[in-house]
Amino acid sequence: MKIFLNNREQEFGQETIKVSEMLFLKKFSFKMKIIKINGVLISKEKYDSTIIQDGDDVQMLYLMSGG
């Protein structure tokens, strides 16, 4: 499957992938973040149950402390 991750094409071997699996495979371990799939925000407790499909537009944003 191919997805767009922050506007860049990414390939995965599987046909679909859970958000939590994608984070593990891409080593996105930083805790504070926001993930949106096709414009919809996915809350943290749904990372294990939300499935990313072929062609999905995934946006990720890391939140750094400071302000």
Added chain:
Amino acid sequence: MKFSEIKTHLGKFRVGIAGAGGLGSNCAIALARSGVGTLVLSDFDVIEEPNLNRQYFFTDQVGIMKTIALKENIARINPEVFVIIHQKRLDRTNIPEIFSGCNVIVEAFDRSDMKEMLIETVQLKMHGTPLVVGSGMAGWGKSEDIRCRKIDDTLYVCGDESSEVSDNMPPMAPRVGMVANMQANVVIEILMKMKLKENHS
């Protein structure tokens, strides 16, 4: 477009600012100077001396609530701005009430867990309200790393998205001010394209 015309347009809108520290105070001042009609400021902190390295306050305001001092400072710059203040710790329940009616919301917190909470709440419970986030502004230098990224029509992020505040990487006036002013610039860009909805109430 002349500044008087820009000011007249911006005067019709209401902007919410979550936090009145380094990002919030500087962003609010830039929006007030530009003529945004109403600012809704929310913060529960008191000004402390170390805040003065980056926040838009003065030595004689140490010990005062940030919201009250910021309202005073805005009035000294542009008394036409209507400022509404809330001295509350923001949470998932009160955010939609406090910022109801805002045309754009600015995320101006210090802590990353609070940033995350605010973004989740606004995006899930205030559908369609544009949110301008600040992420990554610690330290000094690296001006070229600070940028603005539009994720979609409702979410924008300003900052380098990588530098986190620590003891050896404190938040300082130049980079915090750059991000705060960049957030204000995004707000103005959004508002300049926005037409005011008819009020049928």
